[in-house]
Amino acid sequence: GAEEAVEWFKNIFGDDFYLEIQRHKTDRPDADQTTFPKQQRVNEEIIKIGKKYGVKVIATNDAHFVNEEDAEAHDRLICLSMGKDFDDPDRMRYTKQEWIKTTAEMNRIFSDVPEALANTMEIADKVEIYSIDNPALMPFYPIDSSFGTEEEYKTRYPEAALIEKFGETNFKRLGGYDKAIRIQLESDYLRHLTKIGARKKYGEELSEEVTSRLKFEIDTITNMGFPGYFLIVQDFINAARQMDVAVGPGRGSAAGSAVAYCLGITDIDPLKYDLLFERFLNPDRISMPDIDIDFDDEGRDKVLQWVTEKYGFEKVARIITYGTMATKSSIRDVARVHKLPLAEADRLAKLVPDRIPNVKKINLREAIEHVPELKEAANNPDPLVRDTLKYAEMLEGNVRSTGVHACGVIIGQTDISDIVPISTADDKETKEKLLVTQYEGSVIEETGLIKMDFLGLKTLTIIKDALINIETTHGIKIDINTIPLDDPKTYELYSNGQTTGTFQFESTGMQKYLKELHPSKFEDLIAMNALYRPGPMDYIPSFIARKQGKEKIVYDIPVMEKFLDETYG
Known part of the structure; x- marks a missing residue:
């Protein structure tokens, strides 16, 4: 089994093949304490096999989050992905040692096998500098x-x-x-x-x-x-x-x-x-x-x-x-695994505003700073409420x-x-x-x-x-690409706002403007399509009035008339 696999990989990859050992020792009662004893037994065998076949051993740490303090938020995320409550005794647990450890932390954990740490650096030196950016x-x-x-x-x-x-x-x-x-x-x-x-x-x-x-x-x-x-x-x-x-x-x-x-x-x-x-x-x-x-x-x-x-x-x-995870949904998700009452979860989520003046993108931290009720909830003496917002903020995004x-x-x-x-x-x-x-x-x-x-x-x-x-x-076989663009009956439909199902002309607002415009040529439809969007919409009444001769067409620069006459200036 294991030894045959090591031989096979060694023959293919030579000195670029390594064996890894991990040590996720924890004394936290709320973490998985069964993993470390298993790792110790496996590590012992890995070191023996490495010596037998001349394969170097490296020290690694499983990484699922960045910092040590992210362990609790990660725990909630696992509950969400597995559909379990946080207080479920049978739910999946990690050792809470799965953060990206520093050099000092790794040196301490593997102080008895310094060669495994050195071999890890050997791999880092082998990896060529490359960019994922390409022409x-x-x-x-x-x-x-x-x-x-x-x-x-x-x-x-x-x-x-x-x-x-x-x-x-x-x-x-x-x-x-x-x-x-x-x-x-x-x-x-x-x-x-x-x-x-x-x-x-x-x-x-x-x-x-x-x-x-x-x-x-x-x-x-x-x-x-x-x-x-x-x-x-x-x-x-x-x-x-x-x-x-x-x-x-x-x-x-x-x-x-x-x-x-x-x-x-x-x-x-x-x-x-x-x-x-x-x-x-x-x-x-x-x-x-x-x-x-x-x-x-x-x-x-x-x-x-x-x-x-x-x-x-x-x-x-x-x-x-x-x-x-968006701001409101992260509150509701964490509240669910915490078993926070649905009414309270809904209240907290609804306190997050859709807009905050001078804030480009709303997040929970900004919302807490700007909404007094949320700030009060973030400092609530009830840990269920307080922790819901705390971990919702950490999991947001x-x-x-x-x-x-x-x-x-x-x-x-x-x-x-x-x-x-x-x-x-x-x-x-x-x-x-x-x-x-x-x-x-x-x-x-x-x-x-x-x-x-x-x-x-x-x-x-x-x-x-x-x-x-x-x-x-x-x-009758019709070629859709040869239908006339000057058919009066077609423009009559547009002028009556009968455009339901017509791509980009079916909204209620567009139908209203078409009734006012009475388009009579294809260029009118092109212009309306271009005008009916945020910004240019303000010019629609003027465009309609100019087409119907109710507003004088003015060219700020006379030479532009040949370019702007189709759109009435």
């Missing part, structure tokens, strides 16, 4: 070798030529010669696909406006190192369409990209609507492109399955989410649960486990195992991994079903 690790889009290969491109583009093309500083930022070669190949293929798409969208003879816009965008995308991103996105969007999955026309700043339009990523002509590419990718501010892609919510999983099969299970992962990000998906250049720690989660629909990053979305970009948002939109499912029903009942 963008763009997945490799498989380009057909008939178009070109990296080896072929190296004969075509010597290093000096690419340094001149990208500029020395940018060349280094992109990652050097091999990365630049890859980007050049992807850029040329992107240009090739864009040209094909542009002729379909704008006609065989491209105008100077279209040509110059596409050149500017592709040059910017290339210099920022992102042509591979566009190739990957257009690939799975086109695959989705081939699988009869409804795809949204595009939303957000990506709609400002003519390249995205030509590739079929979006279905909105940015030149027609004077949309800015720089809102999407700005050469003066290097950041990852972020394209939100809408799929019908029934077809989204098909697309994700396709992506996983194309790039490999180990290279595609979802993103974890952490549910933390702790991770209570984990989940999977609703739409974020990572596609890796290599196995994702090479870059970040991973775990698994069950797919809610199929119950299959999904890879999940253990880093949440807010820090994923810093690791270099590329996040893409696959959104499932119910509205697209409704539209898709409606088109199928129309064809089934009336024999």
